[in-house]
Every structure is written in structure tokens, then in C-alpha cells.
Amino acid sequence: MTNATPLLSVRDLHVSFKTNDGIVKAVDGVSFDVANGQTMGIVGESGSGKSVMVSAIMRLNFGTDVIVSGQILLNGIDLLALPESEMRQVRGRDIAMIFQDPLSALNPFYTVGYQIAEAYLVHHPKTPKAQVEAIVLNALDKVGIPDARKRIKSYPHEFSGGMRQRIVIAMALINKPKLLIADEPTTALDVTVQAQILELIDSLREENNSAVMLITHDLGVVAETIQQVMVMYAGRTAEYAAVQDLFDTPSHPYTQGLLRAVRSFDQSTRGSLVSISGTPPSLINLPEACAFRPRCSHEKGPLSACATQRPELRTIGASQSACHLSADEVSRVQREAFSK
Amino acid sequence: MLIFIARRLLFALALLFAVSAFTYVIFAALPSDPAALTCGKNCRPEVIAMNRVRLGYDKPIVVQYGQYLKGIVKGRTYGASEGVHCPAPSLGYSFRKHQCVTDLITRSLPVTASVALGAFVLWMLIGIGLGTMAALKRGRWPDRLATGFSVVGISLPTFFVGLLAIMVFVIWTGLLPFPRYEGITSNPAKWFMSLILPWFTLAIVSASSYVRLTRNGILEVMNEEFVRLGLAKGLRRRTLIVKYVMRAALLPIVTIAGLDFAALLGGAVITESVFNLPGMGKLSIMAVNDSDLPILVATTLVAAVFIVIANAFVDILYGFLDPRVRSY
Ligand SMILES: Nc1ncnc2c1ncn2[C@@H]1O[C@H](COP(=O)(O)OP(=O)(O)OP(=O)(O)O)[C@@H](O)[C@H]1O
Ligand SMILES: [Mg+2]
Numbered sequence: 001m002t003n004a005t006p007l008l009s010v011r012d013l014h015v016s017f018k019t020n021d022g023i024v025k026a027v028d029g030v031s032f033d034v035a036n037g038q039t040m041g042i043v044g045e046s047g048s049g050k051s052v053m054v055s056a057i058m059r060l061n062f063g064t065d066v067i068v069s070g071q072i073l074l075n076g077i078d079l080l081a082l083p084e085s086e087m088r089q090v091r092g093r094d095i096a097m098i099f100q101d102p103l104s105a106l107n108p109f110y111t112v113g114y115q116i117a118e119a120y121l122v123h124h125p126k127t128p129k130a131q132v133e134a135i136v137l138n139a140l141d142k143v144g145i146p147d148a149r150k151r152i153k154s155y156p157h158e159f160s161g162g163m164r165q166r167i168v169i170a171m172a173l174i175n176k177p178k179l180l181i182a183d184e185p186t187t188a189l190d191v192t193v194q195a196q197i198l199e200l201i202d203s204l205r206e207e208n209n210s211a212v213m214l215i216t217h218d219l220g221v222v223a224e225t226i227q228q229v230m231v232m233y234a235g236r237t238a239e240y241a242a243v244q245d246l247f248d249t250p251s252h253p254y255t256q257g258l259l260r261a262v263r264s265f266d267q268s269t270r271g272s273l274v275s276i277s278g279t280p281p282s283l284i285n286l287p288e289a290c291a292f293r294p295r296c297s298h299e300k301g302p303l304s305a306c307a308t309q310r311p312e313l314r315t316i317g318a319s320q321s322a323c324h325l326s327a328d329e330v331s332r333v334q335r336e337a338f339s340k
Numbered sequence: 341m342l343i344f345i346a347r348r349l350l351f352a353l354a355l356l357f358a359v360s361a362f363t364y365v366i367f368a369a370l371p372s373d374p375a376a377l378t379c380g381k382n383c384r385p386e387v388i389a390m391n392r393v394r395l396g397y398d399k400p401i402v403v404q405y406g407q408y409l410k411g412i413v414k415g416r417t418y419g420a421s422e423g424v425h426c427p428a429p430s431l432g433y434s435f436r437k438h439q440c441v442t443d444l445i446t447r448s449l450p451v452t453a454s455v456a457l458g459a460f461v462l463w464m465l466i467g468i469g470l471g472t473m474a475a476l477k478r479g480r481w482p483d484r485l486a487t488g489f490s491v492v493g494i495s496l497p498t499f500f501v502g503l504l505a506i507m508v509f510v511i512w513t514g515l516l517p518f519p520r521y522e523g524i525t526s527n528p529a530k531w532f533m534s535l536i537l538p539w540f541t542l543a544i545v546s547a548s549s550y551v552r553l554t555r556n557g558i559l560e561v562m563n564e565e566f567v568r569l570g571l572a573k574g575l576r577r578r579t580l581i582v583k584y585v586m587r588a589a590l591l592p593i594v595t596i597a598g599l600d601f602a603a604l605l606g607g608a609v610i611t612e613s614v615f616n617l618p619g620m621g622k623l624s625i626m627a628v629n630d631s632d633l634p635i636l637v638a639t640t641l642v643a644a645v646f647i648v649i650a651n652a653f654v655d656i657l658y659g660f661l662d663p664r665v666r667s668y
Contacts (some may be wrong), residue, residue, distance in 0.1 A: 088574050088575075089574065091573065092572060093574060097572040099565055104564060105565045105571070107569075107584055108663065108664055119573045120577055121573075122574045171569075285530055
């Protein structure tokens with residue numbers, strides 16, 4: 001990365017779950033950096049480990065059945081090494097999170113005003129009541145909740161999904177966190193509301209100069225707001241690149257497949273949606289091989305190395321890509337299918 | 341909220357009428373002749389016929405029910421000339437016991453209430469306490485202990501636990517005197533001593549299902565997104581457990597607990613029999629053995645009334661506890 005000291009630096013992160021069927025390696029050696037003010041995108045199919053990974057950054061996977069290893073450096077401090085009492089200070093103050101489903105993310109038993117105030121008060125105890133109320137009202141104003149003074153006394157179920165997501169955003173940003181993690185913040189919402197919410201997140205990011213990690217299924221929608229993209233597959237990084245490079249010269253066959261899907265969707269008057277055939281592998285007992293091999297549609301057919309070696313992330317063209325194909329071969333495919 | 345409460349209470353009142361009518365009709369439909377039961381075995385038919393008229397059993401059922409209701413409101417004289425008067429609220433007259441049913445019930449109810457209240461407090465403490473402990477230490481030994489307790493408690497019949505308790509604490513170790521019920525007003529210490537074993541017996545048996553309910557409820561709520569968001573806000577784990585998890589997890593338990601308690605007020609039949617407590621359960625059992633219909637109608641009715649009241653109470657409480665219910 002260009003920045004000398006990135007805000008967040010994740011190194012070789014592993015997250016596994018002990019289950020009755022065996023050990024699920026949900027995140028399996030992922031590294032990346034997020035710079036101040038930057039928006040990083042994370043894409044990948046359902047089950048590729050995106051949510052588990054960002055939960056690990058905030059250390060939300062508690063319990064005895066979870067094993068987390070690696071380093072998560074926030075301004076150089078390893079969050080995984082912090083005692084719980086200090087980690088608690090990081091949550092909600094330095095890093096905040098927006099969840100996928102706004103309908104279930106708010107506590108149904110307390111008014112929204114109370115819950116937003118609570119988020120502020122945890123990190124600013126003993127703030128006078130009037131001041132907290134002003135801060136809450138201001139936050140609701142910013143995310144575009146009309147008539148905030150009246151609405152703070154309402155309960156979550158009295159709001160629409162889009163409004164609830166705005167409330168969750170207001171809550172997440174109330175302490176001006178350095179990093180905002182948004183886990184598919186628009187998936188559960190109407191298409192018309194989706195763009196508004198993404199715009200809102202981006203404008204607030206700019207205002208607070210915070211960094212954003214945006215998890216999404218839909219590459220096309222976020223292309224304008226993000227700088228770096230990480231494509232995840234089966235708990236690992238398949239490809240990691242600047243967004244423009246990823247769009248112009250995708251290196252990994254998986255990314256190429258995803259982009260074909262997006263493009264044919266754009267020209268939906270002609271083609272039908274091309275999605276990648278096959279399903280992601282089970283994350284239990286993954287063999288020492290390329291996890292994408294069974295679905296790889298590269299015309300030369302998977303190489304022999306694909307069956308015996310896990311491809312390491314390496315520089316191919318403008319990307320970091322975890323693929324055994326040679327750089328020449330990759331650029332040939334790129335020229336044919338993706339040159340403009 | 342006021343409208344909600346008023347509506348709920350009105351509904352409860354209507355339900356009470358329906359329940360009382362239903363109870364009355366069911367017992368009236370029994371094949372046994374209530375008039376024949378008014379005197380002993382060697383009753384002459386003339387006496388039966390006379391009693392039938394005197395007690396109104398010859399009238400249509402609707403009229404009988406009307407008289408019964410009137411008796412509740414105004415009191416009633418059973419028999420014609422030298423008949424017995426039971427003041428309001430009169431729930432009938434037992435010819436077997438030669439007593440007003442209301443008197444029998446006002447004597448039995450405090451006993452049952454004493455048993456029920458103590459047992460209820462104990463079983464809530466044990467059930468919710470163990471259940472919470474099990475959920476918070478899931479998979480470790482406190483969980484195993486609590487789950488084991490729950491399995492054992494559910495599979496043991498009440499009379500077995502009761503008899504075992506008497507064996508151990510009264511007969512073998514002599515720690516407690518043989519339970520002989522004593523009114524709380526006459527001798528509070530004896531009252532307490534006589535109820536310890538019944539309380540624990542009932543509590544252990546009933547707490548088992550609450551251990552499970554609480555444990556599963558808490559574990560379920562812990563996976564809710566709003567709990568994760570609470571954690572992500574930086575809330576303390578303790579705050580989170582109390583304010584977010586327990587609040588949501590215990591809500592459904594309130595409902596079940598309210599109804600269970602009400603059912604208990606109708607008489608803990610087995611426990612009262614085992615420990616020889618003269619409560620509603622005992623009264624009902626004796627009435628069944630004697631085919632004493634007026635008592636049976638009354639105890640059934642009283643039990644039903646408790647359930648209806650508890651239902652209304654729980655619903656209203658729910659309105660206070662859950663904002664989502666309130667707005668209906
Ligand atoms: N507590 C858990 N125990 C066992 N396995 C888990 C647990 N949580 C997640 N997993 C597994 O980890 C994998 C990654 O899940 P994750 O929720 O991160 O996927 P995702 O990329 O966020 O998918 P989606 O797009 O559907 O949100 C899945 O295979 C899931 O089954
Ligand atoms: Mg997810």
C-alpha cells in the first residue's frame with residue numbers, strides 16, 4: 001500500500017470454529033491493509049467468510065468454540081492481544097459496525113433514542129443528559145430521519161427497514177469511529193433505498209475522514225466509492241487489487257467469472273445472468289489444493305498444480321492473485337475478454 | 341395502553357362468564373343425579389324427589405345456572421322451610437359435609453396459596469438461576485449439572501420426590517417434624533416448618549422445565565443480531581446479558597410462569613395428598629371420592645377463575661414489558 005502506517009493492518013488472520021462435524025476454517029490466512037479515509041470493498045459468495053472476518057476484527061465471535069489467530073493491527077496495536085476491557089473501549093469508539101439486517105439489529109425493548117444515547121454514553125460516561133440528547137438529535141438529523149425530536153421516543157418496530165438502517169448508521173457514527181465496517185448494509189433493503197444508504201455512508205465517511213470496509217455481494221453498485229477490493233473465496237483471498245485494476249484486468253478466474261456475471265447483467269437486454277456454476281466447497285477438511293479448482297472454467301483446464309498445491313497470493317499484473325496460472329496466460333485471457 | 345388494559349379486562353370478564361357456564365353445564369350433564377346424592381345410601385325415593393324440588397334440580401339447566409349465579413351475588417338458602425342459608429358469595433351447599441361450599445373453600449384456599457406461593461418463588465429462583473448459569477457456562481460443568489438436574493427433575497414423579505423427601509428429612513434424619521399444616525396466623529414458625537418439604541418438592545419438580553426454558557431462551561437470544569450490535573457498541577458483557585439478553589429471554593417465561601402459578605392455586609393435588617395438606621387439591625380429591633358435586637363445581641370454577649385472571653394479568657404485564665405488544 002502507499003501509506004506508511006495504515007489505519008488497519010490485518011496479517012495472516014485465521015478464524016476456525018469447532019463443530020461436531022470437524023473444524024470449519026471460515027477465514028484461512030487473510031492479510032490486507034486499510035488506509036485512513038479509504039473505502040475497501042470485500043466481495044465473495046455467501047459463506048466465503050466475509051462476516052466472520054469482520055466480526056473477528058471487532059472480536060465479536062466470543063465463546064469457547066472459536067479459534068482466532070494472526071494479527072489485527074489498529075494504528076499498530078494488535079487487537080487480538082488486547083485484554084477484553086481494553087477491547088471494549090475499541091468497540092464502538094474506534095471501530096463501529098453496521099449489520100446486514102436492520103430489522104433485527106436494534107433492541108426491540110428500548111426506544112431508538114435510548115439506544116443511540118447508550119452507544120454514546122458507553123464511551124463518554126457522565127455526559128449531561130441535555131448534551132447527550134443534542135448529540136443524538138444531531139446524529140439522527142445527519143442520517144436524514146425527519147422529525148427526530150419526536151422519533152427518539154419511538155421503538156424500532158415503528159420504523160421502516162431503511163429508516164432502521166439509518167438509525168443503525170447514526171448509532172455507529174456517533175463516536176466518530178476511525179473505521180466503519182458495513183456488512184452488506186443494503187442487502188435487506190429495497191433497491192431504491194440501497195443507493196441512498198450507500199451514498200449516506202460515503203458522505204459521512206468523508207465528513208469524519210474515517211475509513212470504511214464495505215462488504216457486498218454486488219461489485220457493480222459500489223464501484224464508484226471504493227478504492228481497494230478484496231475478493232474472498234472459501235475463507236481465503238482470491239484476488240486483491242485497486243478497484244479499477246480489478247475491473248479492467250481481473251486476474252483470478254473467480255473474479256473474471258464474477259465480473260462476467262456483472263457485465264452480462266448490465267446488458268441484460270441481450271444475455272441472461274451468467275453466474276458461476278457449481279457451489280463453494282465445504283470449509284471442513286479443505287484439501288491441499290486450489291479451492292476453486294472444481295469450478296474453474298479456464299479453457300486450458302486446471303493445471304496439475306491446482307490439484308496438489310494451495311495457490312499463494314502473488315503479484316500478477318496489477319493484482320495480487322491466488323492462482324497457479326502464469327502471468328502470460330492471465331494477460332492473454334484479460335486481453336480477449338476484458339479489454340475495452 | 342389504557343384502552344389495551346380495559347379491553348383485556350372486559351375480555352377476561354366475558355371469559356369468566358363463559359367458563360362458569362361451561363363448568364356448570366358439564367357437571368349438570370354428568371349421569372349421576374345430584375338430588376340422589378343429597379342423602380345417604382338408604383335414601384327413600386320421596387326424600388330424593390323432595391330434595392330435587394327444594395334444590396331446584398327439577399328446573400331447566402338455564403334456570404339452575406341463573407340461581408347459582410344469583411347465589412354468588414346475593415347468597416342463597418338451600419332447602420325450603422328449615423333450609424340452610426349460605427351468605428354471598430355462595431358457591432353451593434355440600435350435603436355430604438353439611439357445610440356451605442364457600443366456607444370449605446375459604447378454609448382450603450389459604451393452605452394452597454401458602455404452598456403455591458412459596459413453591460413458586462423457589463422454583464423461579466432455582467429454574468431461572470440454574471438455567472441462566474447453564475446458558476452462560478454452556479458446555480462446561482455448570483451446564484451439565486443444571487441440564488442433568490432438569491432431566492432428573494422432569495422424569496421424577498411428584499409423589500416420588502415428596503415421599504423421598506419425607507423419608508430422608510423426617511424419618512431417617514429427623515431434621516424436620518412430620519408435616520402437619522398449621523395456619524400462618526396461628527403459628528408462623530410451624531406454618532413455615534410444615535411447608536418446607538412441600539415447597540421444595542414442588543419447586544424441584546416444576547423448576548426442571550424452567551431450567552431448560554431459561555437456558556434455551558438465553559442461548560437463542562445471544563445469537564440475535566441486536567445482541568451482537570450491543571457488543572459492537574462497546575457495552576459490558578454484564579450489561580449486555582442483563583439488559584439485552586435476559587430481558588428478551590425471560591419475557592416468554594413470564595407468560596408460562598403466570599399460568600403455571602394460577603394452575604397451582606387451583607390445588608396441588610399430589611403434593612397436598614402426600615404431605616397431608618388440607619388445601620384445594622385435597623378438597624377436590626375428597627369431593628371426587630364422595631361424588632360431592634357442589635364442591636367439585638366450585639373447586640373447578642375457582643381454578644378456572646385463577647387461570648382467567650392470570651391470563652389477563654400476564655397479557656397486561658406483557659404490554660408493559662414488550663413495546664411491540666402495546667401498539668396493537
Ligand atoms: N459459529 C459458527 N460455527 C460454525 N461455522 C460457522 C459459524 N459462523 C460462521 N460459520 C461458517 O463460516 C463460513 C463463513 O460464514 P460467513 O457468515 O462469514 O459468510 P459470508 O461470507 O458473510 O456469507 P454471506 O454473504 O451469506 O453473509 C460459513 O461456511 C459458515 O457456515
Ligand atoms: Mg455475511
